[in-house]
Structure formats: structure tokens, C-alpha cells
Amino acid sequence: MRTWLWWAASYGLPRALILRQAHRKDPLALFLLESERGADTDRYIEELREQGPLVRRKRLSVTVDHRLSTAILRHKRFSAIVPPRDARSKPVQWLLRKTELGLPNPVEPPAMVRVDPPDHARYRKLVTKPFNHRAIGKLRDQIIAETDGLLDALAVSPNADLMESFCAQLPVAVIGAILGAPKEMHPRLLRWGVGGAPLLDLCPSWRAFRGAADGLREGAQYFDGHINRLRKAPQDNVLSQLIVDGGLTHRELLTNTALLLGAGFETTVNLLGNGIMLLHKHPDQLELLRADPELWPGAIEEILRHDSPVQVTARMALEDLTVEGHDIAKGTVIMLLLGGANHDPTVFPDPYRFDIRRANAREHLSFGNGIHTCLGANLARIEGAIALRSLYDRFSDIKIDTTPPRRATVNLHGYRELPATLVA
Template sequence: MKTWIRWAVINGLPGVVLRAQARRGNPLAQYLTDPAAREDPYPFGDRIRARGRLVAIPYSYVTADYELCRTVLRHKDFGVTPPEAFTVFKPVQRLIKATDLKIASPVEPPAMLMVDPPVHTRYRKLVAQAFTPRAVARLRDRISEVTTDLLDDLAQHENADLIEQFALLLPIAIISEILGIPAEKRDDLLDAGHAGSPLLDIGISWKTFRTANDALREAQDYLVEHIAELRANPGDNILSDLATGGELTDTELLYSAALIAGAGFETTVNLIGNGIMALHQHPEQLDLLRAEPARWPGAVEEILRYDSPVQMTARTALRDIEIAGVRIAKGEMVALLLGCANRDPKMFDNPNVFDVTRANAREHLSFSSGVHACLGASLARMEGAVALQALYDRFPNLRVADAPQRRGLLNLRGFQHIPVSTGVGARVAAG
């Protein structure tokens, strides 16, 4: 009953309200509820920008303006938005707090994503050691080794699914090693991450909510055991350092582990999958990359800009503030459509064109900005560049063989399946 009540106040009731608001022309509600946004969110961003830089809607604001999104993300007077902030009704807020399921979710406090400085500063300082440029550079050889092994396996198949057999497996292998999680537990981590991903959307079904929380609870039970084992027998990994350092409480440590585990592969899977489809749809860009392979890192930035793995976030005013000529009261929320902001023509020329030579592609907001900028951005960039270049070098005749299937999520934008022909059979026959 407690789980159902929590779903009802976080998703069920907001879903009803959003659908009603969408019918009344609320642009954010239309974006959040229209199935077309899951296929192509970017026209919704164009419509919102046409209404102004900062659009007032009931109880909050929304923007798809690049400069304004970046300003809010970096502004000290805006903080993260916990679940209870999505309603202005105090009784509902109290009910949300009263139905805390005590599950280590990466999208609820005290996860690092959902706390502000100075608490966030303390978490980030401890976790950042695993993602410094030097630490990430040391992982390059391992990323290349795992990529080669996966491509060796793909070479045994004329037909394959590049999500299940490649894009998923590379980042989960790397983040598992960073956390000291053994190979035999990776599938469980994958299942938990996939099941928990819909929690970043608003208005999800009761069945999806229950499944997500059941999966996160199972993952939490494992992480508690895993952390205890690392305390007794530490290894060379970030979770061992955090577990034995004594600077995080047990709850903080558990939530940090859940966040690193989930964020460490979900967005990278989407980056690789979205990149495969962008290159499939723009073969002339792939030809350019084959002719000039030094452009691959820049291509990854353009993939991130063109089809962001994370589409939106929100910030709440910590005090009364005026921004873009609008007075925002303390406690009011601003929804930031990051993926749509990456298509803002005031920032990016011809923003709907996929161009791997784009000079300012790296200015995208796909890794957020400010104090909450993604810690694993350097790792994701490296994994994306290594994986995509190696894939197309190894399989020059690779082609998408059937209709790809999207995940059906709004915020974490990516693919569930990308069926391909590797071209292996043709090459063998020719040989």
C-alpha cells in the first residue's frame, strides 16, 4: 500500500494533471505526455522557444533556450528539484516524505544528483577521484580491450543487435570494474538499471513504478552485501576507497554506489546507440570519419548535441530571483529541456543538421553544467569514441537491417534494439 500511495502522488496524480494541462495548451505538459515527444522531442522545443525564452506555466516555468538553461544550471540561487517539488500542495509534499520507501534510488535524496552544496560538494570531492582525467586515461587500454573482445564476439554473427551485444556490454563492464563488482553480477546490474530508468520520467504507470522499485530494492540488497565484502577485503576500486574511508554514512555510501552504477552505463549506452543511428542516417558523415579518423572525438560531441542521452532536468529557486526579465519566487521550479536547448539556433547554426565537423559541438548541455555537471563525462566521451571508431573499422559493411526500437522513455533517450547485418557473411563468401 505504501508503494502504491507513493506512485499515486508522484506519478498517478501528476499524470492526470499533466494530461489535463496538455489539453489546455500547457507546452511542458504536451512535451511530457505526447507519445510523439518520445520519437522526436525537438519540434516541441521549437514551439516552446517560439513562445519565449522562459515560459510561465501553472506552478512553474519551462525553457528550451540554450543560454538560459546554462545560466540556471550554473546559478547559485537555483538548486536541484526533489520529487516533492513537483507539487505545490503541502499535504501532498508531506505524503511524499511520509512514504519514503528507503530504497537507494539515484533520483532521490541523498543521492548526489539530488542534493545541493555543501552536502553535494562533500560527496563530489570523494567520488571525483575515480573520474579525474588521469584516472580515466588509465582506463583507455581496458576500454579498448573490452571493445575488441565484444567485436570478436560480434564477428561470429552475420546478424546482431548492437544494443544488447555491444552498446550495453561495454559500459557495464567498465563501471562494474570501477565499483569492484564481479563479472557474474553484471547482468543483475543491467537489469536493475534498465528497470529503474523510467523513474526519471513523470507520470509512469503503476506497474512500471512497482517493477522499477522492486529491481532497485534487489540491487540495494546486493550492494549492501558487496560493500560489506569490500570493507572486509578492499580492492583497487573507488567503492573500496569510499567504503573504508569513513567519510560517508552507510546511507550516503549506498546511494552513491547506486548513482555511480546507474549513471555509469545508462547514458553511455544511449550515446553509443544514438551515435550508431545518427551515422546510419547520415552516411556521408561516416565516410568523412573513415577518411579523417582524428575527427571521432568531435563526432562524439556532435552526437551528444544532436540527440542527447539525457533530455531534461529541473531546478528550483532557492530564493526570490529575477532571470530573463521574469521574477521567480523561492520554491518555484524551472524545467530545463536540455536536449532541445542543444538545438537552439541562437547557439548552433543549422541545429537540426548532423555535422561531425561542427566547431562548437562540445558546448552542448548533455552532461549538464555547473556544480552538477556529470562526473563521468570524460569516461563516457572516451567510451563512445573508442567504441564507435572500432565498430566501424572492424565492420566496414555494417548496416542497420531492420527497424530499430526506441526505449519508449522521454528523459533517457536511446534505443532498446538496433538490429544490424555485420557484413561478416558477405566478407567470408568473398574470401
């Protein structure tokens, strides 16, 4: 009951409003609910685009405009703490206090994506330090080795679900190395990451939230002990260095570990899966890559732009502002549909065309922008380029056996499975 009451106060009330708006055919509400069903939502993005750069609502405004989204993400007077608890009604604040779950929620402070300066600058400095040139080089070597091992296994059993056997296995091995989790823990890391994905949505259903919360409890219990073990006997990994540096409290370490599991490696999982499907649908683009492997970095950027693994973020105005000619009142919450901004025709001509040679593909907002730009963006790019290039170098053909279903989440955008037959 306690968990349900907390969900009701945090997500249930906003969800009820969205359901009501969907009944009125509001495109934002339909985008959110249809995304949960794994349906195509491009039509709702384009309906919003037709309404202008900033679509104003009483409680939640929205933009799919690339220029406005970029300006908001870079603006210093927008907060990433959305919505702050003190902005909610007094009864809701009381209920949240009474039912506090005590879990390291990856979308609440002190998670890095939900803190503002000066705390954010402190976190960013501490977390950036372990991702130095040496650490990235070591991870690159591991990515190559893990990829080769996964491809060897696929060569033996060429009928496989590529999401399960390839796209998920490589990123979880990398995140396991970052966190110092032994290989036998990888299946559990994967389960916690997949289960926690709905927490990154605006208003997950009770069923989705309950499953995510159960996984969060289990993961928090493990990492509570793991962090204490690393504190006593540090290893050569990113989490150990953060512990040794001593700049983050135990709670901050736990919460940002949950964030890495919920968003860090899941982004790369979907980058790989989305890339395989795009190349399956556009064999002419795959032929270009086979003829000129130097095109792979640009292909990764176009995959990120065309089918963004992360679809949504939000910001709140800390004062009355004018941004790109739009007056925005203090307290206004704006949802930024990053996938929509990545299809803005004023920035990306013919935006729904997949073109690995698109000159400005890297201008996508799939990793955000400004101070909250994804810390692992370059690592994800490296994983994507190595994994996909190696996959298509090893196999002459990859046949997707059926129309694969999308994941039933709003923010983390990808496929639930990719049943395939691989031809050497």
C-alpha cells in the same frame, strides 16, 4: 498498496495534472507523454521555443533556450532538490512519511544529483578523488580490451541486436569495474539499470515505477552486502576507495551506487546507440570519419548535441531572482529541456543538421553545466570514441535491418534495439 500510495503521492498527482494539460494540447505535457511512447518530440520543443526563452506555468515553467538554461545551471541560488518535500501540501507530506519505502532512490537526497552545497561539495570532492589520472588510464585499457572482445564476438555472429550485444555490454563492464562487481553480476547490473531508468523521469506511470522499484529493492539488497564485503576486504576500484575514505555513510554509498546504475552507464549506452543510428542516417559523415579518424572526438560531441542521451533536468529558485532579464520568483520550478537547448538556433546554426565538424558542438548541455556537470562526462567521451571508432574500423558496413524503436522513457533518450547486419 504501500508502494502504490507512495507513487501516487510522489508521481501520480503530477502525472494527473500532465494528462489534463496534454488534453489541452500543452506542448510540454505532450513532450513528456509522447517521449514515454518513444515518439518524435521535436515539434513540441519547437512549439515551446516559439513561446519565448521562458515559458511560464503556474506549477512548472520550462525553457528550451540554451543561454537561459546555462545561466540557471550555473546559478548558485537555484536548488537541485526538486521538488523539496516541505514544499508539497500537508496531506501529501503526511502520506509520503507514512508510506516511505526506504529505498535508495537515485533521484532523491542523498543522491548527488539531488543535493545542494555544502553537501554537494563534500560528495563531489570525495567522488572526484578516485577518478584520478591513474584510474581513468586503467579504465581506458579495459575499454579497449572489452571493445575488442565484443567485436570478436560480433565477427563470429554478424547478425545481432547492437544495443544488446555491443552498446549495453561495454558500459556495463566499465561500471562493473568501477563498482567492483564480478562479471557474473553484469547481466543483473544491466537489468537494474534499464529497469531503473523511469525513476529519472518527471512522473513515471505506475507500471514503470513498480518495475523500477522492484529492481531497486533487489539491487539495494545486493549492494548492501557488497559494500560490507568491500569494507572488510577492499579492492582496487572506485567504490572501494570511497568506502576506505570513510566520507560517505552507508546510505549515501547505496543511493549514489543506484544513481550510477540508473544514469551513469545508461548515458553511455544511449550515446553509442544514438551514434550508430546517426552515422547510419548520414553516411557522408561516416565517410569523413573513415578518411580522417582525428575527427572522432568532434563527432562524439556532435552526437551528444544532436541526439542527447539525457533530455531533462530541473531547478528551483531559492529566492526572487533575475536571470538573463527574466524575473523568477522564489519557489519557481523550471524544467530545462536539455535536448531542446542543444538545438537552439542562436547557438547552433541549422541545429537539426548533423555535422561532425561543427566547431562549437562541445557547447552542448548533454552533461549539464555548473556544479552538477556529470562527473563521468570525460569517461563517457572516451568510451564513445573508442567503441564507435573500433566498430567502424572492424566492419566496412553496418546495415540496420529495420526502423528501430525508441525507448519508452523521457529523460534517458535512446533506442530499445538496433537489429543489424555487420559486413567485415
